Amino acid sequence: MDLNVDVWIEFLKQNWLVIVVALVILFLVLNFVKTLVKWALVLVIAAFIIIYSGISLKDIGNAVETVKDQAADITKSEVLQMMKKEAAEAEITQNSDGTFTIKTPNLEVTGSDGDGKVKVKFHGVSVGEWKINDTIEAFIEEAKRK
Structure with a gap:
């Protein structure tokens, strides 16, 4: 068990x-x-x-999982807000293999052109691999314009 x-x-x-x-x-x-x-x-x-x-221990386990999920949602919301705020400061590094890394004072976003997903770090801590949504796409485009 x-x-x-x-x-x-x-x-x-x-x-x-x-x-x-x-x-x-x-x-x-x-x-x-x-x-x-x-x-x-x-x-x-x-x-x-x-x-x-x-x-039951199962009930407690479900409660713990719910709290973890809520914390993850709050973190994702904070990161997306930070992307909007720091898009102007974003610096992109394009690699020859089609991958890129975008850095701001608080964020690091890495991905591959056409992949549809990026890995996100917030204050140096990985917050997972996310599907590219409108906010992330705008963040990437803003970084590429520089």
Whole structure:
């Protein structure tokens, strides 16, 4: 089962008090009760924690993914706004193999003529490979005009 570490961290943040209380009870049970009854109580307490949490790890994983997607959308929006603002400062480097690199103070866009996609870096951090839209096309054209 491949679970994201962020999912576990979020689960622990939301249920830390219940987990601590359950662990204290488990240690008490392990110290004072012997044999099969001890392990039956351990299983009951573990089941209680899982049921009491009310939130499944899958739900937490979905929430984490939603937040990541929203952050990516916000970043893309910021980068596109930055392209509009810094288009006049864009400097392009054309390579003989048809690839190009456009740099501004905050952006670096690399791609290949006719490819339809570019790789974008914002403040030196890669924000992915994007399909060329109207804003990116205008940014490229502005850089080529110089």
